[in-house]
Amino acid sequence: MIGIVVSGHINYASGMQSAVKAIAGEQEQMVFIDFVETMSTEQLEESLRQAAKDVDSNDGVLFLTDIPGGSPCNRALSIMMNTPNVEVIAGANLPMIANAAFERDGAELQELVETLLEIGTSCVQDMRKELESVMEVEPAECEDGL
Template sequence: MIGIVVSGHINFASGMQSAVQAIAGEQDQMEFIDFVESMSTEELEVQLRQAAQQVDSGEGVLFLTDIPGGSPCNRALSIMMDTQNIELIGGANLPMIANAAFERDGVSLQELVNTLLEIGASCMQDMRKELEAVMAPEPVAEESEDGL
């Protein structure tokens, strides 16, 4: 099974942990690391490296972070650059993280990345447009001259 490490600013990771547990139950090989104000980026990287080692069973590790280019993402990127079989998605959302729990068994690390990117993109919706589409009147079918 692919190991997952979720990280983000302040309580992003612990908030996601609560939500994932409510949706998917307690997860093995899944760690959540908050980057809190009292922590240096060096301390964050140490915790991320430890978490990656804890969740790695040999099938790879996927980091899911909150903001592309933010400290959790940058530190995970540093780990990805010097460690084999690690991937990183910056800008992860709850549907991606919850689905990672369900989709990570029996697939390659790259297949999981591709699946989660599709899920993340498809879950973002303009709800006004969705509502307008549902509320739009049904088109009236025109009667043909022969009555059929």
């Protein structure tokens, strides 16, 4: 099973942990690391490295982080660059993280990355436009002119 490490600023990871637990139940090989104000980036990287080791069962490790270019993402990239079978997705949302729990067993790491990217982008929607498209009703044409 692919190991998952979720990380982000302040309570992003712990908030996602609560939501994932409610949706998918308690997860093995899935760790959530908050980057809090009292933590240095070096401490964050140490925590991320340890988390990756803890969840790795030789099927790969996927980091899911909040902001592209933020410290959790950058430190995960540092790990990815010198650790085989590690990938990073930045800008992860709840549908991606919850689906990672469901989709990772038996999947290849790159396959999981592609699946989660599809899910993440498809879940971002302008709900006004969605509602308007559903509410659009085309008038029925009558052949006899009535």
